Amino acid sequence: MINKVVANAEVAVQDITDNCTLMLGGFGLSGIPENSIAALLKLGVKGLTCISNNAGVDDFGIGLMLKTKQVKKMISSYVGENAEFERQLLSGELAVDLIPQGSLAERIRAGGAGIPGFFTPAGVGTEVAEGKETREFNGKMYLLESWLRADFSLVKAWKGDTAGNLIFKGTARNFNPMMAAAGVVTIAEVEELVPAGALDPNHIHTPGIYVQRIFQGVNYEKRIEQRTVSS
Amino acid sequence: MINKVVANAEVAVQDITDNCTLMLGGFGLSGIPENSIAALLKLGVKGLTCISNNAGVDDFGIGLMLKTKQVKKMISSYVGENAEFERQLLSGELAVDLIPQGSLAERIRAGGAGIPGFFTPAGVGTEVAEGKETREFNGKMYLLESWLRADFSLVKAWKGDTAGNLIFKGTARNFNPMMAAAGVVTIAEVEELVPAGALDPNHIHTPGIYVQRIFQGVNYEKRIEQRTVSS
Amino acid sequence: MSLDKIGIAKRIAQEIRTGWYINLGIGIPTLVANYIPDDIDVVLQSENGLLGIGPFPKEEHVDPDLINAGKQTVTMLDGSSLFSSAESFGMIRGGHVDLTILGAMEVSEQGDIANWKIPGKMVKGMGGAMDLVASADNIIVAMQHVSRSGDSKLLSECTLPITGLNCVKKVVTNLAVLEIVPAGGFKLLETAPGVSVADIQAATAGKLIIEGEIPEMQLT
Amino acid sequence: MSLDKIGIAKRIAQEIRTGWYINLGIGIPTLVANYIPDDIDVVLQSENGLLGIGPFPKEEHVDPDLINAGKQTVTMLDGSSLFSSAESFGMIRGGHVDLTILGAMEVSEQGDIANWKIPGKMVKGMGGAMDLVASADNIIVAMQHVSRSGDSKLLSECTLPITGLNCVKKVVTNLAVLEIVPAGGFKLLETAPGVSVADIQAATAGKLIIEGEIPEMQLT
Numbered sequence: 001m002i003n004k005v006v007a008n009a010e011v012a013v014q015d016i017t018d019n020c021t022l023m024l025g026g027f028g029l030s031g032i033p034e035n036s037i038a039a040l041l042k043l044g045v046k047g048l049t050c051i052s053n054n055a056g057v058d059d060f061g062i063g064l065m066l067k068t069k070q071v072k073k074m075i076s077s078y079v080g081e082n083a084e085f086e087r088q089l090l091s092g093e094l095a096v097d098l099i100p101q102g103s104l105a106e107r108i109r110a111g112g113a114g115i116p117g118f119f120t121p122a123g124v125g126t127e128v129a130e131g132k133e134t135r136e137f138n139g140k141m142y143l144l145e146s147w148l149r150a151d152f153s154l155v156k157a158w159k160g161d162t163a164g165n166l167i168f169k170g171t172a173r174n175f176n177p178m179m180a181a182a183g184v185v186t187i188a189e190v191e192e193l194v195p196a197g198a199l200d201p202n203h204i205h206t207p208g209i210y211v212q213r214i215f216q217g218v219n220y221e222k223r224i225e226q227r228t229v230s231s
Numbered sequence: 232m233i234n235k236v237v238a239n240a241e242v243a244v245q246d247i248t249d250n251c252t253l254m255l256g257g258f259g260l261s262g263i264p265e266n267s268i269a270a271l272l273k274l275g276v277k278g279l280t281c282i283s284n285n286a287g288v289d290d291f292g293i294g295l296m297l298k299t300k301q302v303k304k305m306i307s308s309y310v311g312e313n314a315e316f317e318r319q320l321l322s323g324e325l326a327v328d329l330i331p332q333g334s335l336a337e338r339i340r341a342g343g344a345g346i347p348g349f350f351t352p353a354g355v356g357t358e359v360a361e362g363k364e365t366r367e368f369n370g371k372m373y374l375l376e377s378w379l380r381a382d383f384s385l386v387k388a389w390k391g392d393t394a395g396n397l398i399f400k401g402t403a404r405n406f407n408p409m410m411a412a413a414g415v416v417t418i419a420e421v422e423e424l425v426p427a428g429a430l431d432p433n434h435i436h437t438p439g440i441y442v443q444r445i446f447q448g449v450n451y452e453k454r455i456e457q458r459t460v461s462s
Numbered sequence: 463m464s465l466d467k468i469g470i471a472k473r474i475a476q477e478i479r480t481g482w483y484i485n486l487g488i489g490i491p492t493l494v495a496n497y498i499p500d501d502i503d504v505v506l507q508s509e510n511g512l513l514g515i516g517p518f519p520k521e522e523h524v525d526p527d528l529i530n531a532g533k534q535t536v537t538m539l540d541g542s543s544l545f546s547s548a549e550s551f552g553m554i555r556g557g558h559v560d561l562t563i564l565g566a567m568e569v570s571e572q573g574d575i576a577n578w579k580i581p582g583k584m585v586k587g588m589g590g591a592m593d594l595v596a597s598a599d600n601i602i603v604a605m606q607h608v609s610r611s612g613d614s615k616l617l618s619e620c621t622l623p624i625t626g627l628n629c630v631k632k633v634v635t636n637l638a639v640l641e642i643v644p645a646g647g648f649k650l651l652e653t654a655p656g657v658s659v660a661d662i663q664a665a666t667a668g669k670l671i672i673e674g675e676i677p678e679m680q681l682t
Numbered sequence: 683m684s685l686d687k688i689g690i691a692k693r694i695a696q697e698i699r700t701g702w703y704i705n706l707g708i709g710i711p712t713l714v715a716n717y718i719p720d721d722i723d724v725v726l727q728s729e730n731g732l733l734g735i736g737p738f739p740k741e742e743h744v745d746p747d748l749i750n751a752g753k754q755t756v757t758m759l760d761g762s763s764l765f766s767s768a769e770s771f772g773m774i775r776g777g778h779v780d781l782t783i784l785g786a787m788e789v790s791e792q793g794d795i796a797n798w799k800i801p802g803k804m805v806k807g808m809g810g811a812m813d814l815v816a817s818a819d820n821i822i823v824a825m826q827h828v829s830r831s832g833d834s835k836l837l838s839e840c841t842l843p844i845t846g847l848n849c850v851k852k853v854v855t856n857l858a859v860l861e862i863v864p865a866g867g868f869k870l871l872e873t874a875p876g877v878s879v880a881d882i883q884a885a886t887a888g889k890l891i892i893e894g895e896i897p898e899m900q901l902t
Contacts, residue, residue, distance in 0.1 A: 001723070001725065001734060001759060001760060001761030001762075002700075002701050002723050002724070002725055003723070027510040027511075027529070027533075027547065028510075028529065028533040029526075029533075030510075030526060030527060030529050030533070031527070053547070076587060077587050077588065077589050077590065078586055078587035078588070078589040079586055079587050080586035080587065086584050089584070090584070098585065098587045098588060100588055100589075100590065100591075100592035100593050101509065101547070101551065101588075101589050101590035101593060102509075102547075102550075102551030102554060102555055102590060102592075102593030102597075103592075103593065104547075105546070105547040105548040105550070105551050106344075106346070106548055106551060106552075106555075108548070109548040109772075110349070111776075112772060112776050112778075113337075113771075113772030113773075113775055113776045114351075114352070114772065114774075114775030114776035114777060114817060115337070115349050115350060115351060115775065116350050116368035116369065116371075116373055117349065117350045117366075117368060117373075118341075118346050118348065118349035118350070119346060119347050119348045119349070120345075120346060120555065120593075120596075121345070121555065121596035121597060122555070122592045122593040122596045122597070123592050123596065124596060124626070124627065125574075125624055125626065125627035126592060126623065126624045126625060126626065127623055127624075128588075128592060135348075137347035137348060137377075138347065140347075142347055142348075146368075158527075161761060162761070163725075163734075163760075163761030165761065165763050167433070168433075169433060169527045170433070170512075170525060170527035170528040170544060171508070171510050171511045171512050171527065171528055171529055171530075171544065172526075172527040173511055173544060173545070173546050174510050174511050174546065174547045175546070175547050176546075177546045177548070178546060178547070178548050181772065181773075181776060181778070195760070196760045196761030197759075197760025197761055201734075201758055201762045201763050201764045202398070202399075202400060202401070202434075202764050203433075203434050204763040204764070204765075205546075207733050207763035207765055207769075207773070208725075208733070208761065208763060209703050209725070209727070209733055209773055209778050209779075210773075210778060222526035222527070223526070224524065224526045224529075224535060225529075225533040226529070226532060226533045226534040226535065227524060227535055228518045228534040228535050228536075229518050229519055229520060229521045229524060229535070230517050230518040230519065230520060231520075232503070232505065232514060232539060232540060232541030232542075233480075233481050233503050233504070233505055234503070258730040258731075258749070258753075258767065259730075259749060259753040260746075260753075261730075261746060261747060261749050261753070262747070284767070307807060308807050308808065308809050308810065309806055309807035309808070309809040310806055310807050311806035311807065317804050320804070321804070329805065329807040329808060331808050331809075331810065331811075331812035331813050332729065332767070332771065332808075332809050332810035332813060333729075333767075333770075333771030333774060333775055333810060333812075333813030333817075334771075334812075334813065335767075336766070336767040336768040336770070336771050337768055337771060337772075337775075339768070340552075340768040342556075343552060343556050343558075344551075344552030344553075344555055344556045345552065345554075345555030345556035345557060345597060346555065351775065351813075351816075352775065352816035352817060353775070353812045353813040353816045353817070354812050354816065355816060355846070355847065356794075356844055356846065356847035357812060357843065357844045357845060357846065358843055358844075359808075359812060389747075392541060393541070394505075394514075394540075394541035396541065396543050400747045401732075401745060401747035401748040401764060402728070402730050402731045402732050402747065402748055402749055402750075402764065403746075403747040404731055404764060404765070404766050405730050405731050405766065405767045406766070406767050407766075408766045408768075409766060409767070409768050412552065412553075412556060412558070426540070427540040427541030428539075428540025428541055432514075432538055432542045432543050432544045433544050435543040435544070435545075436766075438513050438543035438545055438549075438553070439505075439513070439541065439543060440483050440505065440507070440513055440553055440558050440559075441553075441558060453746035453747070454746070455744065455746045455749075455755060456749075456753040457749070457752060457753045457754040457755065458744060458754075458755055459738045459754040459755050459756075460738050460739055460740060460741045460744060460755070461737050461738040461739065461740060462740075
C-alpha cells in the first residue's frame, strides 16, 4: 500500500505558498486541523483564501491566522464569533464570501467528485442568487452552484493509517471528508496514526486515495465553544 | 427512537402496487434484496419499472421477476448475464434505459439529496448525450443529468437496528446507501437486526432517517457469479 | 398577558407528531425539545452531522467532538447516527426532515422569511438557514410578534434581506398561533391566554385573517 | 511474431509508476495486475466500491460480499477501504484515479474510443466505461491491433458507437505501443518483438506517425 506519512505538520505544509487557496475542516472549533494551523502560523504565508465553515474565535483556530493577517479572503457560512474578523472586514483588509452551509458542503463535495455544477433550492429569491442561473424543475425553483476546489486541504481525523485512510469521531467529521476529496494536495492530521491494515476497511470514512500526506498530531486542545452540561 | 421494524418481507412490500417505480440495491448478485424480491414474486405486482445496476441472472435476483413478467422497464448500466432479459427485450415486452454506471449512482444520490440536476462528463459525444443539455466548464464539456427517485427502494444491509440505521459489508454496499435515500418508502432487509443503541453511531453507513421499514431477512443464498480462487 | 419564550416553546411542542425527524434552530426552537411529551417519539437532527440529539452531558461526559449546531456540547441516544455535513444537508435538501423550527426577524403574509442579515450591521452569515427554509415542507417560525422597537414582525412584505420565499407554514408568537394560507395572509388560529383578537390585529402589519370564534391556546 | 495477451499485459505493466491508483478493466487489463513489479507500490480500484484489490481468495476465504467489478471473488489488502458506488465514481470523475486501462473495439487517431456497443447485436450496457473514459487523465487501451475479421482497430474515425471522445493517451496492441498525439495520429513508440514497422503500417488504418528509428519492446 502507498505510504503517505510525513514527519509532522511543518513538513506537511512546507510547500504552501502565498496566495494559495486552502480548505480547512471543522465546524466551530470541532474537528479543526489544529496542528496544521499552528504550522501555517510558523510558516508565515500570506494572502491565503480560506474555505472553512467558520473562522474560528479570536484566539483559536483560523482566528489565529486572522490575527497575523495571513488571510486575504474567507469563504464560509457563518463567521460570528470573532472580533478581529469583524475589524478586518470593516476596514477592508479582509474579504468574505458567505455561502449557505448546505451549498458550501455540496460545492466542496462536487469539487472532489468532479461535478462542476449542480442545482440547489437554497438561496432562491435571496441575494445569494444574484448573478446565478435559476431554473425550474418539477415546479420548484433552483440555483446553479459551482464546485469548489483548493490547492491544499487541511483536515483533521480521529484515526488514520499510513495509507491515508481516515476515520472521524462524533460531529468532528463535519466538512472534513468532502474537503479531503476536494484538495489537490490533502494534508490529514490524526490523533492516532496506525499501520495500514489496523483499521477495519468497512469503518473508513475517507479512503486514502484522497490523502496525499498524513501525520500524527500533537497537543490537541479541542477547545469547546459552548460548554453546556446537565446536572 | 422511532421504531421501523416490520415482521417480514411480505408485510414490508404489501402496499407496492402495479406500475410502481422501484430501486433495488446490489451490484451483480452482491448486496441484492433477496427477501424483498421473493416477496414481490409472491405479491405478483406487474408493470414495474426497476432501477438497478444489473438485472440479475436467469434464475436469481431480478431475473426471477423478469421470468414472471412483472417488469416493464429496467434502468441499469449493464444487463449482460440474462438470456430471458434478452428475449423479452428483442420481443418488445421489456424496455431498457442504459445509463453510465457513475451517472446512475450520482443520479440516485442526487434524488436522495434533493439535487434535481448536475453536470457530468460521462457520455459527452455519445448517444447518452442525445437530447441532453451540454455545457462547457473550465474548458471541458459536460452533460446535464437529472435526479432519479423511486416510489419504493428495496435495499439489503449486513446489520441494521430498530431505528433503521444500516451497516453494509464489503462490496455489498454498492448502490444500497444512495437508493435508501432516494426512495419515498425505503424497505431495508438485514442479515442481523439489533436493538437501537447496539451499533456504533460512528460506523453507520445509512442513517435511519432514510429507512421507513426494516426487517431481518432469512435464508440468504448470496449466490456468487464468478467464483475465482487462488491455489 | 403574552407568552414568554417557554410558553412559545410549549405551544410549538404541541405541533409535533410521533415519528417525525425535526431540525430545531438556535434560541426558542432549541427550548421546544424540553416540552415534547414522552409518548411522542421523534428524532432531532443537528445539521453539523448528528441524528438523535440527546440531553446536555453531565460534566464528566463532556466531549468536544460531540456538539450541536449551536456549538453546545450534547450527548447521543440509543439509535443515534453520525455523518458528514454533505450528508446532513442532503437529508435536509432531499426533504427527509419532517419539521423545521426556527426564529425570524420578519415573516411576510406570503410565507417569506428574513432572519439572517440587518443592513448596516455586521453580517455573520446565514449558516444553514437558507438550506433549511428552501428545503423543508413544514416550517414553523418561533418569534416575538413585534420587535423591540415595537414594529410588527408579521408584514405584507419583508423589508430585511430575504432568507427564503414562500416557505413558512405557521408562526407561533408571544401573542398568537397563525397559519400562512396559500393565497397569502396570516390566518389566526389561536390567541395567547389573556390576549385579545384586537391586540393581535394591532400588532400585525400584514393581512390578518380572522374567521369565526378564535380559541385560546391550551397550555399545560 | 506478435504478442499474446500476457505480452500485452506485461508491456502495459511497464507504464505503471509507484504511488498510482489504477482502475483495470475486464480482460487483458485485469492481467496487468500480475506483472506489476514488487517494488512498484500501487493501489487497484474496483468501481463497485473497493480500493486495494488483493489476490483471488483461497477456496476457504471466498466471500460473496467481496467481489471486483468483473463480479469475481477477491480479497483485500492491509490498507484497503470500502465505499459506495457514488463515492467510487466520485473518485473516478474527480480525477483521483491516476491510470485507467481498458479494452476497446476501436480507437481513433483523435483518441476517441468505442467499446460498448455493436449495432445489430444485443447491447449489454456501458457499465462504468463512459464514466472512466470521460474522467481519467491517463487512459491506456489494451487490444488486438486488428479485429478477428482482419480490419484495423486503429482508425481515422471510429465507426462504432462512441464511448468517449479525445481520451485515449496510449494504445498497446499485439503489434506495437502507440501514443496518441494532441494534433491527431498514432505515434509509433515501440514495435513488438519480430514485428516490422511495415507490418504495423499495414495493420493501421488511421494516421501512423513514424519518427526516426523505432525501438523494439523490451519484455522480461
